[in-house]
Amino acid sequence: MSNIYVIVEHFKGQVEDITFEMMGKAKELGDVTAVLIGAKDLASQLGGASKIICVDDPSLNNFNPEAYCKSVDAVVAAGSPDMVLVGNTSMGMDIAAGLSVSQNMPLVAYATEISSGSVVSQLYGGKMNVESSVSGACVVSVLAGSFPADAGRSDGSPVVEDMAAPDLSGLSVKFRKLIEPEGGDVDITAQEVLVSAGRGIQNEDNVPMVEELAAKLGGAVSCSRPIVDNKWLGKTRQVGKSGLKVKPKLYLALGISGAPEHIEGMKDAELIIACNTDPNAPIFEYAHYGCTADLFDLIPALSGKM
Ligand SMILES: Cc1cc2nc3c(=O)[nH]c(=O)nc-3n(C[C@H](O)[C@H](O)[C@H](O)COP(=O)(O)OP(=O)(O)OC[C@H]3O[C@@H](n4cnc5c(N)ncnc54)[C@H](O)[C@@H]3O)c2cc1C
Incomplete structure (x- = not known):
């Protein structure tokens, strides 16, 4: 049976969903060891693993790519796993690349199926x-949203093993402070209904019609990154990897292609409805319902203007 290591991603005292996605997939492939760096108290959330290896040290209390890479490297060197799964996330990409080099293991990135x-x-x-x-042994970095997170959640009782941290003195990267995103007029993470605009809305003059529809549905407007980059809406409305993660009851995606960086932020919405003129747009792989209508026909129809 394959020996699969899953590098646990955590932030502000919570294990991130990508970890559970990877653990669920890893369980299909072999025996799962969760590698938990700098947060031993989170071991109780990892019942889906057979074993948990914890490395703790004051330098690991906050994410520091150099310190985390050294620690993961020490764990992998000692255990010789067949495969190491890492999130293809901002944190995970640092670890995956470093581990691949230090352990001379090939890295397969942007994985959606294993x-x-x-x-x-x-x-x-x-x-x-x-x-x-x-x-042979390899590192695989997994795109968020590729596997169901629930499959990796379980209340089993894995063996918990402590491993001494490697020498973390003289790090060239130092954690200074966590800069939180600025507060906004509306907290999109707290909304039950989000009407989300993508580049398909074409220009800033079309934002008000999306806002009007959102108000009619009792929700708020969110958007993909190009809308923020163009300054048509503020950064606090951006959903995705470099924006906010949302879990509304309804996520209506209008003119959004469904790039992995966007999907990462909205895949857990209870109901996803997508409107995109391109029938091959990746958003339809995640939407519960979809239509290939032109959004400029759909919005007036939903707003009761036709
Ligand atoms: C490190 C990094 C971080 C990133 N972080 C984020 C992030 O947090 N959030 C995010 O969203 N992106 C993020 N991105 C960008 C991401 O890769 C995509 O470029 C972006 O999500 C695309 O936005 P979009 O779907 O609105 O635009 P496009 O990909 O251009 O899609 C527009 C869609 O609209 C459809 N369309 C056009 N006209 C109509 C019409 N009249 N009616 C209906 N449909 C229409 C088209 O068919 C198309 O599918 C990030 C990228 C990187 C590299």
Whole structure:
């Protein structure tokens, strides 16, 4: 049976969903060891693993890529796993690349499917899938939203092992402070209904019609990153990897293609409805309902203007 290590991603005292996604998939492939750096108190959330290896040290209390890479490297060197799963996230990408170099293990990034012997990666924002054959030990970085997180949650009783931290003196990267995103007029993470605008809305003059629809549905407007980059809406409305994670009861995606960085922020919405003129847009892989209508026809119809 394969020995799979899952590098636990955590932030502000919570294990991130990507960890549970990876643990669920890893359980299908072999025996799961969770590698928990700098947060031993979170071990109780990792009942889905057979074993948990904890490394703790004051330098690991906050994410520091250099210190985390050294620690993960020490754990992997001692255990010789067949595969190491890391989130393809801002934190995980630092670890995956460093580990690949230090352990001389190939890295397969942007993974959306893993089986014994092959990994499928999603490239160019979902426009292309690449299947890689893997033999021998490797590092795989997994895109958020690829696997169900619930499959990795369980209340089992894994063996918990402590491992001494490697020498973390003289780090060249120092944690200074956590800069929280600025507060906004509306907290989109607390909304039950979000009407989300993507680049398909074409220009700033069309934002008010989306706002009007959101108000009619009793919700708020959110958006993809290009809308913020163009300054049509503020940063506090951005959903995704470099924006906010939302879990509304309804997420209505209008003219959003469904790039992995966007999906990461909204995949857990209870009901996702997408409108996109391109029937091959990746958003339809995540939407519970979808239509290929033109959003400029759909919005007036939903707002009762037709
Ligand atoms: C490190 C990094 C972090 C990132 N973080 C984020 C993030 O937090 N959030 C985020 O959203 N993105 C993020 N991105 C950007 C992301 O990769 C995509 O570029 C972005 O999500 C695309 O936004 P979009 O879907 O609105 O635009 P596009 O990809 O251009 O899609 C527009 C869609 O609108 C459709 N459309 C056009 N006209 C109509 C119409 N009339 N009716 C209906 N549909 C129409 C098109 O078919 C198309 O699918 C990040 C990228 C990187 C590299």
